[in-house]
Amino acid sequence: MASTQVDVRADVRVRTDALRAFGIEAFAKAGLAPEGAAAVIEVQLEAQLRGQPTHNMGGVPGYARRMQAGHINTRPNIAVVSESACHVQVDGDAGPGQWVSVVAMGHAIRKAKEAGVGVVAVKNSQHFGAAGHYAWMATQADVIGLCTTNGGLVLAPWGGVTPTFGNNPLGVGVPTGTAHPIVLDIAMSVVAQGKTSLAIAEGKPIPLGWLMDKRGRLTTNPADFAEGLGVPIAEHKGYGLALIMEVLAGVLTGAGFGHDHAREGARGSGRPPESGHFFLAIDPRMFMPIEEFRARADRMVAMIKASERAEGTREILIAGEIEMRNRASNTAAGSVPVLPSTFRALREYAADAGLTTDLTPV
Amino acid sequence: MASTQVDVRADVRVRTDALRAFGIEAFAKAGLAPEGAAAVIEVQLEAQLRGQPTHNMGGVPGYARRMQAGHINTRPNIAVVSESACHVQVDGDAGPGQWVSVVAMGHAIRKAKEAGVGVVAVKNSQHFGAAGHYAWMATQADVIGLCTTNGGLVLAPWGGVTPTFGNNPLGVGVPTGTAHPIVLDIAMSVVAQGKTSLAIAEGKPIPLGWLMDKRGRLTTNPADFAEGLGVPIAEHKGYGLALIMEVLAGVLTGAGFGHDHAREGARGSGRPPESGHFFLAIDPRMFMPIEEFRARADRMVAMIKASERAEGTREILIAGEIEMRNRASNTAAGSVPVLPSTFRALREYAADAGLTTDLTPV
Numbered sequence: 230m231a232s233t234q235v236d237v238r239a240d241v242r243v244r245t246d247a248l249r250a251f252g253i254e255a256f257a258k259a260g261l262a263p264e265g266a267a268a269v270i271e272v273q274l275e276a277q278l279r280g281q282p283t284h285n286m287g288g289v290p291g292y293a294r295r296m297q298a299g300h301i302n303t304r305p306n307i308a309v310v311s312e313s314a315c316h317v318q319v320d321g322d323a324g325p326g327q328w329v330s331v332v333a334m335g336h337a338i339r340k341a342k343e344a345g346v347g348v349v350a351v352k353n354s355q356h357f358g359a360a361g362h363y364a365w366m367a368t369q370a371d372v373i374g375l376c377t378t379n380g381g382l383v384l385a386p387w388g389g390v391t392p393t394f395g396n397n398p399l400g401v402g403v404p405t406g407t408a409h410p411i412v413l414d415i416a417m418s419v420v421a422q423g424k425t426s427l428a429i430a431e432g433k434p435i436p437l438g439w440l441m442d443k444r445g446r447l448t449t450n451p452a453d454f455a456e457g458l459g460v461p462i463a464e465h466k467g468y469g470l471a472l473i474m475e476v477l478a479g480v481l482t483g484a485g486f487g488h489d490h491a492r493e494g495a496r497g498s499g500r501p502p503e504s505g506h507f508f509l510a511i512d513p514r515m516f517m518p519i520e521e522f523r524a525r526a527d528r529m530v531a532m533i534k535a536s537e538r539a540e541g542t543r544e545i546l547i548a549g550e551i552e553m554r555n556r557a558s559n560t561a562a563g564s565v566p567v568l569p570s571t572f573r574a575l576r577e578y579a580a581d582a583g584l585t586t587d588l589t590p591v
Numbered sequence: 592m593a594s595t596q597v598d599v600r601a602d603v604r605v606r607t608d609a610l611r612a613f614g615i616e617a618f619a620k621a622g623l624a625p626e627g628a629a630a631v632i633e634v635q636l637e638a639q640l641r642g643q644p645t646h647n648m649g650g651v652p653g654y655a656r657r658m659q660a661g662h663i664n665t666r667p668n669i670a671v672v673s674e675s676a677c678h679v680q681v682d683g684d685a686g687p688g689q690w691v692s693v694v695a696m697g698h699a700i701r702k703a704k705e706a707g708v709g710v711v712a713v714k715n716s717q718h719f720g721a722a723g724h725y726a727w728m729a730t731q732a733d734v735i736g737l738c739t740t741n742g743g744l745v746l747a748p749w750g751g752v753t754p755t756f757g758n759n760p761l762g763v764g765v766p767t768g769t770a771h772p773i774v775l776d777i778a779m780s781v782v783a784q785g786k787t788s789l790a791i792a793e794g795k796p797i798p799l800g801w802l803m804d805k806r807g808r809l810t811t812n813p814a815d816f817a818e819g820l821g822v823p824i825a826e827h828k829g830y831g832l833a834l835i836m837e838v839l840a841g842v843l844t845g846a847g848f849g850h851d852h853a854r855e856g857a858r859g860s861g862r863p864p865e866s867g868h869f870f871l872a873i874d875p876r877m878f879m880p881i882e883e884f885r886a887r888a889d890r891m892v893a894m895i896k897a898s899e900r901a902e903g904t905r906e907i908l909i910a911g912e913i914e915m916r917n918r919a920s921n922t923a924a925g926s927v928p929v930l931p932s933t934f935r936a937l938r939e940y941a942a943d944a945g946l947t948t949d950l951t952p953v
Contacts, residue, residue, distance in 0.1 A: 311877070311878070313707055313877065314676060314677070314706060314707075315676070315677045315706055315707055316707050316708065316877045316878075318878050344675070344677055344706075345676075345677055345678050345710070346677050346678065346708055346710050348707070348708050348873060348877065350877075350878050373838075373843070385898060385901075386898050386907050387907075387908075388898075388900060388901055388904035388908070389895070389898030389900055389904065389907045390898065390899050390900070390901050391897070391898035391899045393894055393895055393898055403835070403838050403842075411835075411838070413831040413832070413834070413835055415825075415831060419825065444901065444902065462825035462828055462829075463777075463781065463825050465908075466777045466824055467824075467825070469775040469777060469910040470775070470777075472773065472775070472891075472895070472909070472910060473763045473765070473773075473775055473910075475891065476735075476765050476773070477735075480765075480887045480888055480891050481735070481873075481878055481884070482878060483878060486887070486891060487890075487891055487895075488894050509871075511710060513843055515673070515678045515680070515712075516673070516678075516680050516712050516843055516844060516845060517845060522842070522843065525842045525848070526838065526842055528849075529837065529838065529841075529842050532755055532849040533748045533834070533849075535753070536747060536750075536752065536753035537751060537752050538750060538751055539747075539750055539751060539752050539806065540806065540807070542750035545748050545749075545750050545751045546749075546750070546827075547834070548827075548830075548831040548834060548835075
C-alpha cells in the first residue's frame with residue numbers, strides 16, 4: 230500500500246504504445262469506429278507527449294463514458310456540406326470533435342495547398358481537445374494554421390455575469406526551418422477551466438485571479454467552481470477575443486453558439502453541445518518560396534531567443550517551444566509522464582470497463 | 592487669454608468638414624497626391640468620429656511633417672506584386688500606410704466577394720492608423736474582416752527586455768443586421784503607446800501596469816517612456832499574440848520585422864519602417880445566406896446585451912459599440928469633439944505651415 234501511495238503522488242511514466250493501446254481498447258469497447266478511435270487517441274496522446282496538463286489522456290475515460298451513454302455519435306457521417314476552391318463546410322454529425330477536426334484541418338490544409346488558402350467551418354461537432362494540435366498539423370504540412378472552437382459556457386461578457394462564451398481557444402501554428410515550429414495555443418481566460426478543475430482534483434489551492442464566483446467576484450474557493458465564471462484575459466480585450474472566436478466557431482459555421490450551449494460543468498449532461506469549429510490554413514508560397522519563409526521565421530525566432538533577459542529569466546521561450554521539446558524527448562523515450570490523478574483515473578476506468586491493456590508504469 | 596485657456600483645457604467641437612479640409616490642405620501642401628490625401632484623412636477622421644483618443648486627426652501634423660521630410664513617399668506606386676483567385680500581394684512603395692491599406696483591404700473584400708476569402712499581404716508600407724478602420728470597412732461590405740500590422744518596436748518577448756515587436760494591433764469586424772457592426776480593435780499591450788504618450792502630453796500620471804522601464808520593471812515615471820517597454824496583455828499570452836501578428840504582418844508579407852524596425856519613439860528618425868500589413872476577408876455566404884448570418888450575429892449580440900450585470904456595471908457593451916454610437920451622433924451633428932492637446936497641435940501646425948482652413952470650434 231505504501232508503494233501504491235508513492236506511485237499516485239508523483240508523476241509516473243507510462244509507455245506511449247501502452248497508452249495508445251489503452252485508449253483504442255477503451256474507445257473500441259465504447260463502440261467508436263476504428264478510424265475515429267485512432268484519430269481521437271492520437272490527438273489526446275500528442276497532448277500528453279507535449280506535456281500539456283489538460284486535453285491529454287486524462288480525458289479518455291470521460292469521452293468513452295459519453296460514447297457509451299450515447300452522447301457522442303460513435304458512427305458519425307462526417308460530411309462535406311458545401312465546398313469551393315478555398316472552403317469546406319463540414320457537418321460533424323455529433324461525432325468526436327477530435328476526429329471531425331482532424332478531417333476538417335486536413336481539408337483546410339488541402340485547400341491551402343491547392344488555392345493558397347483554406348477556410349473550413351464545422352458544425353454539429355463536439356469538444357475537439359487541444360487547439361494546438363490542429364495548428365501543429367498545419368506546420369507539419371508547411372502552411373500557417375489557425376483554429377478555434379466554441380463549447381460549454383465558461384466566460385461572461387466583461388461587466389456581466391451570465392455565462393455566454395466557451396473558454397474559446399485560439400491555436401496558431403507557423404512552420405519554421407531549423408527552429409521548432411511556432412505553436413500558440415491559448416484560451417481567452419486567464420487559465421483553462423481544465424487547469425482549475427485539475428488543481429481541485431490534485432487538492433491544490435486555486436490561485437486568486439483564476440476564477441470568479443457567480444456574482445463576478447474573484448474567488449479562491451473550490452466550491453465556487455461549479456457555478457463560477459472564468460476570468461477573461463486583459464478584461465475587455467479577452468472578452469472581445471472570446472466574442473470573435475464565438476462568431477467564427479459558432480455564428481459563422483451554423484453550429485450552436487452562446488446560450489445554445491450548456492455550462493462547461495454540465496458537459497456530461499447529455500445535452501448535445503452542437504459545438505462548432507473554425508480552421509484556416511494559409512500557404513506562405515502565395516507570397517514567397519517556402520524556403521524563404523522558413524528562413525524568415527527562423528530569423529524571427531533567433532531575434533527573440535537573443536533578447537536580453539529580464540532579471541530572474543533563465544531563457545526566453547517561443548510559443549510551443551517547451552511542448553515541442555517535451556514531444557521530442559518523450560517520443561525518443563517511448564514513454565510519457567502522467568499526473569497521479571490522471572493515472573488513477575485511467576486505472577479506475579480500465580478496471581470498471583474490464584480493459585486488458587497493461588498500464589504498468591515503466 | 593483666459594478664454595483661450597478654457598478652450599484648450601476642455602474638449603472643443605470642430606466641424607467635420609473643416610477637419611477634413613484642414614487635413615487635405617495639410618497633405619496637399621506636403622506634396623501628397625490628392626487620392627492619397629483623401630484616403631489618409633478619411634481614416635484619421637473616422638477615428639475622430641468614433642471618439643478614438645489615438646490614431647485620429649491628432650496624427651495629421653506628424654504625418655505631414657514626415658511627408659515634407661521625405662520619410663513618406665507622397666507619390667507612391669501602390670502595386671500588385673502577385674495575385675491569385677484569393678490573394679493579392681501589395682508593395683506599398685513607402686506610401687502612407689492608410690492609403691496603402693484602404694487599397695489593400697479593398698482587394699481583400701473584392702477577393703472575398705469573388706472567391707469567398709481574400710488574403711492580402713502588404714510590404715514596404717508605413718503606419719496604417721487604426722486597425723479598426725479596415726475591420727469596419729469589411730463590415731460595410733458584408734464580409735468578416737481581420738487585419739494586423741507591425742511597426743516601431745514597443746514590446747519585448749515575455750521574460751526579455753529587448754524591444755522585438757510592434758504594439759501589433761488586431762482588428763476584426765463582423766457584419767450584423769440591426770445591431771451595430773462588431774468591431775474589435777485591440778493592441779497586444781495593456782494600453783497603446785499612443786495612450787501613454789497622450790497621458791504624458793495631457794500632464795496626467797501614467798497608471799501602474801501601463802509601462803515597463805528598460806529593465807522590464809513596471810514604472811509610472813514619464814521619463815521611462817522613451818526607453819521603456821509596453822506591457823503585453825496576459826503576460827505570455829499577449830507576447831504570443833504579438834509574435835503571431837509579427838509573423839502575419841512581417842514574416843509572411845516580405846516586409847521588415849522585429850529588429851528591422853526602429854523603436855516606436857524613433858519613428859520620426861527617417862529610417863524607413865518597411866512596415867507590413869495583413870488583411871483577411873471572409874464572406875459568410877460560403878456557409879449560409881447573408882441574411883441568416885446577419886440574424887445569427889444579431890442574436891449573439893442580443894444574448895450579450897441581455898447578460899445579467901455585475902455589481903457596478905450600467906450596461907454590457909459589444910466591441911466597437913461605443914465607437915459606432917459616437918460615429919452616429921458625431922456624424923449627425925456634423926462636428927466632433929477634439930482633445931485640447933490635439934486641438935493645440937492642429938492650430939500650431941496650421942500656423943507653422945501657413946494653412947488657411949478655418950478651425951474655429953463650433
